[in-house]
Amino acid sequence: MPNVLVPLAAGAEELEAVTIIDLLRRAQFEVTVAGLEPGPVTCSRGTVIQPDTTVDQVLDQSFDLIVLPGGLPGANHLRDDARVQGLLRAQAERDGHLAAICAGPKALAEAGLLEGRTVTAFTGALDEAGIPSTGAPVEIDGRLITGRGPGAAMDFALTLIEQLAGREARDAVEGPLLRP
Structure with missing residues (x-):
């Protein structure tokens, strides 16, 4: 299954981060959550997330997808981090999938x-x-997927699953969610 990097910065939008991480893991993707700094990350609404590792520890790895949650000031921290910028450019150079939601596209x-x-x-x-920005809930442009904001987080994450693993994988995750 695909391997995914989710860089996480202080002030990230937790609804987006948790939805992305949860749904991709339900799809059996290998998801690595990497904090910009060691230790827990406090998100924009005070939720604390413990990353799996740090960005420094994944700099020499390659991923099928790098996905950026939004939120402020989290998206600004991702935008301003030279390591994240290097990872994004390297991902684009190898024609890997890139995705960002809410304010996350600032880094892209x-x-x-x-x-x-x-x-x-x-x-x-x-x-x-x-x-x-088109204002649509989700946009797909080749290997680039973007989402509008927290209200689109579930559709965004399901789109990521479909783009990397196909409609069957999306349906397998979406069905048990009992969405309207």
């Missing part, structure tokens, strides 16, 4: 990976970078 914009792409993000999150 900083890496120069959104020019000419169809993307969505939290309202105004990409204004500073001059990147237009």
Whole structure:
């Protein structure tokens, strides 16, 4: 099954982070949650998440997907972290999947990976970078998947599953969730 990196920074949107991690693990993906610093990460609403490892420990690894949760100031920390920027650029160079939700696409914009792409993000999150957002819940542009915000987190995570493992894998995860 696919292996996935979820970099996690202080101030991340916990609803997005937990939904992504949980649903991808339900799909039997190998998910590595890597904090920017050692130790627990306090998210934007005070939820504390214990990462599996640190970004420093995964710099020499390759992943099928790197996915960035949003939230502020978490997305800004991802955008401003040279190690995360290096991982994103390397992922793009090897034509790996990249994904970000809410304000997370800010980090992709900083890496120069959104020019000419169809993307969505939290309202105004990409204004500073001059990147237009469609406002759709989820956008797929080749191996780039973006999501609008917390309300789209489940659809976003299910889309990631479908893009990497197919419709059957998505259905196997989505069915037991009893979504309307």
